[in-house]
Amino acid sequence: MSPDTQKTVLRSVSVEGIGVHSGEPAVLTLRPAEPDTGVRFRRVDLDGTPEIPADLAHVAATDLGTSLCEGDVRVLTVEHVLAALAAHRVDNVMLELSGPEPPIRDGSFVAYFDAIKEAGLTDQGVPARIVEVTDPLEVRVDSGASYVVAANSNLRISATIDFEHPAIGRQFGTFDITRQAFESELATARTFGFKADAEALHERGLALGASLENTVVLDDHRVLNDELRFPDEFLRHKVGDLVGDLALLGAQVRGHIVADRPSHEGNVALARALAGQDRRKRGNGVVDIQRIMKCLPHRYPMLLIDKILEFEAEKRIVGIKNVTINEPFFQGHFPDHPIMPGVLLIEAMAQVGGLLLMESAEHPEDSVVYFMSMDRVKWRKPVVPGDQVVFEVELLQRRGTVFRIGGVGKVDGEVVVEGELTAKVMDK
Numbered sequence: 415m416s417p418d419t420q421k422t423v424l425r426s427v428s429v430e431g432i433g434v435h436s437g438e439p440a441v442l443t444l445r446p447a448e449p450d451t452g453v454r455f456r457r458v459d460l461d462g463t464p465e466i467p468a469d470l471a472h473v474a475a476t477d478l479g480t481s482l483c484e485g486d487v488r489v490l491t492v493e494h495v496l497a498a499l500a501a502h503r504v505d506n507v508m509l510e511l512s513g514p515e516p517p518i519r520d521g522s523f524v525a526y527f528d529a530i531k532e533a534g535l536t537d538q539g540v541p542a543r544i545v546e547v548t549d550p551l552e553v554r555v556d557s558g559a560s561y562v563v564a565a566n567s568n569l570r571i572s573a574t575i576d577f578e579h580p581a582i583g584r585q586f587g588t589f590d591i592t593r594q595a596f597e598s599e600l601a602t603a604r605t606f607g608f609k610a611d612a613e614a615l616h617e618r619g620l621a622l623g624a625s626l627e628n629t630v631v632l633d634d635h636r637v638l639n640d641e642l643r644f645p646d647e648f649l650r651h652k653v654g655d656l657v658g659d660l661a662l663l664g665a666q667v668r669g670h671i672v673a674d675r676p677s678h679e680g681n682v683a684l685a686r687a688l689a690g691q692d693r694r695k696r697g698n699g700v701v702d703i704q705r706i707m708k709c710l711p712h713r714y715p716m717l718l719i720d721k722i723l724e725f726e727a728e729k730r731i732v733g734i735k736n737v738t739i740n741e742p743f744f745q746g747h748f749p750d751h752p753i754m755p756g757v758l759l760i761e762a763m764a765q766v767g768g769l770l771l772m773e774s775a776e777h778p779e780d781s782v783v784y785f786m787s788m789d790r791v792k793w794r795k796p797v798v799p800g801d802q803v804v805f806e807v808e809l810l811q812r813r814g815t816v817f818r819i820g821g822v823g824k825v826d827g828e829v830v831v832e833g834e835l836t837a838k839v840m841d842k
């Protein structure tokens with residue numbers, strides 16, 4: 415089977431068991447899907463059997479596992495089944511799930527890896543989506559995870575973990591993510607947790623299904639399970655998790671990732687950066703004015719951005735508005751005392767911020783940004799004809815498709831307006 419064409423499972427196969435966080439039983443059935451479907455979850459226990467695409471736009475949370483959401487519907491801890499699918503290079507599959515969380519089984523990836531092996535694969539003859547890293551990339555998140563990616567003909571992951579625990583310490587290794595290597599080196603590596611954290615997690619409704627049957631548990635001194643499957647099982651599991659989180663890209667990644675203390679949060683940030691680099695490479699970036707005109711639904715007289723000066727995907731954007739006496743609003747605001755209306759300064763800031771958010775959408779042209787709330791808005795100085803307003807907007811927080819951004823507008827370096835906005839990116 416060619417690695418360059420799309421694949422799905424040959425027949426349906428099910429995995430049954432409890433979820434590690436919810437503690438709830440569920441059956442996960444992998445069903446064949448048409449080309450270009452991607453990987454999708456379907457909650458068959460809920461009215462209307464709602465679907466959630468397993469992609470970056472639907473990431474809901476990344477603390478202790480990666481969860482997805484579409485509106486109020488959630489699926490928790492998706493990374494193990496996604497890793498097994500990625501290892502087998504399955505592009506299209508419907509994951510029917512009868513509860514909130516895929517079964518944890520023994521805490522490793524092997525139940526899913528073996529289920530897919532048992533189902534078999536079929537080649538769908540359509541070109542697969544491939545993200546090939548050409549320019550080096552660096553990603554860092556505040557919690558400490560960092561990544562460097564360089565060109566490589568296949569996915570290769572080098573990772574370091576460092577835990578101040580006598581049974582873990584510092585572990586390092588390099589793994590080529592082929593189907594065979596995943597099976598022999600990563601598939602059976604189990605998730606792990608610290609006994610000292612258990613109570614706090616239970617209070618938050620997490621780790622309710624965790625036990626020695628599905629988790630390597632450590633007290634302050636040692637591993638409580640009978641034995642480890644590899645001396646560096648902890649590292650291997652983290653590498654498997656990274657493979658699963660990267661699958662949210664909806665494409666095979668070809669590149670060498672060097673990860674330092676990888677986390678789900680960092681893995682998802684890395685996947686977003688890779689997606690952004692790939693879009694820009696394909697000429698789908700949104701940094702020039704023509705792209706802005708295409709992506710922003712606004713037109714004269716409501717288009718309030720003239721130019722984007724700086725752009726850092728998933729981080730910040732700087733745009734300008736040259737305010738001239740010819741602006742239509744000056745005719746009435748006010749006839750002999752022209753001042754740019756304060757709400758239009760917020761609108762201009764929202765338009766600049768909207769572009770930052772739209773860049774995160776898979777198909778910016780088909781997406782629209784709806785603003786949901788604004789906070790801490792302050793107008794500091796009036797804006798008059800001849801002023802150039804520079805809007806600096808940065809991403810403060812992201813939860814699934816809901817974003818919080820903070821921005822300031824400055825004239826000659828002095829703040830004229832500031833505020834925080836919440837917005838949702840949706841399909842048109």
Ligand SMILES: [Zn+2]
Binds near residue numbers: 651
């Ligand atoms: Zn895991």
